Amino acid sequence: MEDVVTQVGAFGPLIASAIKALIVLVVGWIVAGALSGIVRRRINATPHIDPTLGNFVASLVKWVLLAIVFVAVLGIFGIEATSVVAILGAASLAIGLALQGTLSDLASGVMLVVFRPYKLGQYVDIGGTAGTVKDLNLFTTELVTPDNVQIIVPNGQAWGSVITNFSAHDTRRVDLVFGIDYGDSADDAMKIILDVAKADDRILGDPEPWVRVTNLGDSSVDLTARLWCQAADYWDAKFDLTKAIKEAFDAKGISIPYPHSVEIHKEG
Missing domain, CATH: 3.30.70.100 (Alpha-Beta Plaits)
Incomplete structure (x- = not known):
């Protein structure tokens, strides 16, 4: 009986850390979403700033905050941020190969925001896929067809395709x-x-x-x-x-x- 109590007691700190990490993760996710929404509304409320930029910056804020939350969760389990960076550095080649599509979408998202081939609310055709632009975030462009069907286009595919913008001119x-x-x-x-x-x-x-x-x-x-x-x-x-x-x-x-x-x- 004493052995069982001892074993349970040994897992006590781990369980406490897991509960604390879960709380940090949930709270961090909620805060990231709330702050992202505030940034989007503030930027979109400014007349001379394109709403497309507001959505993109809001998405960027959300993912940066989630990255900080992830590092904090690792810290709760005793994994230091410097160790995470060292591990990522050592595995950078493997990670780069595994995430090359995601990184391409991220880079393409930045190019789409900088050069603005389309904006929110415009009707476009991206490589044969047509719809009204509803959202442009870090990784994807969301289109809505006239019959209200949602289409998600990876930014890498959008940037590498022929874009026909039917709403570019007055x-x-x-x-x-x-x-x-x-x-x-x-x-x-x-x-x-x-x-x-x-x-x-x-x-x-x-x-x-x-x-x-x-x-x-x-x-x-x-x-x-x-x-x-x-x-x-x-x-x-x-x-x-x-x-x-x-x-x-x-x-x-x-x-x-x-x-x-x-x-x-x-x-x-």
Whole structure:
């Protein structure tokens, strides 16, 4: 019985250290998250600072604090910070090889913040993956698709891919293509398109709206309209104008033909 008590007593300091380390870890995690949130809100509340920078700095603060908490936890078990540094130095090659992807994401995150190929709230395509930028932190970029699907892109992959930013400029060009029957007047149809476009307040006068015959198809004469609007109005303008021009064609007797073939019989 005395041996059992002695054994339990021997584990007493270890159990106490484990409980203390757990408390430090939990409290440190909560404090790191809270301070990160404060930094994010403070930076984002400053008008002349990009919110993208706020998210990145907040992420940096969180991970630095968690690193300090980790060192403190090791200290509770009697492992000095200098020993940790020595161990990491000795194992730097192995760690570097194991974490090369993570370190690449970290370095790429810094490059993304410095050069700003995209910002929070912008709609982008990163290597074939499209969505609105919701977050940019130390290691990843978070996108949200129009149907509200979350996509996490590693920063290393984002920095090494072709980035198409649809929101980088204030204005965008709306391209609309309409096919009309060969028996209808192309001039009349182009006038209808221009009239409808100019009647829409979202369509800009500069650059001037442009409509041309761009193709003679198998079943239709194709007209292309190139119109400019504010980037925020792009999709609404595109959808509304497509409907309005179709209805104007119907009212003016301009037909949009179905694909068809003409069969010619020759008398032998």
